Amino acid sequence: MSNSTTSGENERRPERAAVKRALRSFELSAWLALATLVYVITLILVRRHPGWSPSEKIAVSLVPILPGLFYLKKGIQLLRELDELQRRIQFEAWLFAAIGTVIVGTVINVFNANGLEGKWVAHGLEVGGTYLTMFLLWSVGVVIANLRYR
Amino acid sequence: MKNRLRELRAELQWSQGELAEKLSVSRQTINAIETEKYDPSLPLAFKISRLFKQPLERIFTPDGD
Numbered sequence: 001m002s003n004s005t006t007s008g009e010n011e012r013r014p015e016r017a018a019v020k021r022a023l024r025s026f027e028l029s030a031w032l033a034l035a036t037l038v039y040v041i042t043l044i045l046v047r048r049h050p051g052w053s054p055s056e057k058i059a060v061s062l063v064p065i066l067p068g069l070f071y072l073k074k075g076i077q078l079l080r081e082l083d084e085l086q087r088r089i090q091f092e093a094w095l096f097a098a099i100g101t102v103i104v105g106t107v108i109n110v111f112n113a114n115g116l117e118g119k120w121v122a123h124g125l126e127v128g129g130t131y132l133t134m135f136l137l138w139s140v141g142v143v144i145a146n147l148r149y150r
Numbered sequence: 151m152k153n154r155l156r157e158l159r160a161e162l163q164w165s166q167g168e169l170a171e172k173l174s175v176s177r178q179t180i181n182a183i184e185t186e187k188y189d190p191s192l193p194l195a196f197k198i199s200r201l202f203k204q205p206l207e208r209i210f211t212p213d214g215d
Contacts, residue, residue, distance in 0.1 A: 084191050085179040149182040 024081065028074045035067035085149060093141030100137040101130060153210045156184040158202045173197055 042060050079090060105125040117123050125133060159169050170177045182188035199206045
């Protein structure tokens with residue numbers, strides 16, 4: 001009886017770990033969503049109050065940094081809980097995303113410098129474009145690294 | 151690096167998942183080590199060595215040997 005209970009416990013342990021990891025991922029996404037929401041709210045607030053002094057504008061604009069820092073903290077916690085292969089996969093994916101974003105940004109700047117800016121080529125990679133490019137390249141990097149170590 | 155992990159695991163009739171749990175790593179890590187796509191870190195290699203009660207050099211051998 002106790003053996004079957006122990007065996008059942010052992011069988012459930014990976015499931016519990018998977019649930020814990022999923023909860024951590026959800027928590028991380030929630031902090032990102034909150035940081036984005038706070039950023040949008042502060043953007044609207046600053047635009048609707050043109051009469052605010054520069055120091056007031058700076059103070060309000062810096063508010064999204066707080067949830068952003070919690071997002072960073074949770075992200076680091078999540079990375080530390082990964083096993084060594086998963087950490088390697090994340091490292092390769094982030095490196096791919098970082099270098100890829102620099103290349104995309106450089107190519108766009110070269111196009112702009114050569115007068116190709118306009119309908120087909122964007123005017124540089126702005127903050128939103130940089131985040132989007134990094135996220136897309138990170139996703140591709142995760143898929144490639146997972147296929148490599150499958 | 152070559153290794154005998156699959157062979158040692160089979161002797162004890164453990165699944166990849168069971169071994170992964172005993173070593174506190176993911177099943178993907180065990181599979182990647184067994185298929186020689188990934189070389190474990192030194193701490194993990196020592197953990198494997200202790201678990202199977204075999205010296206490191208009897209489990210892992212460099213590619214040239």
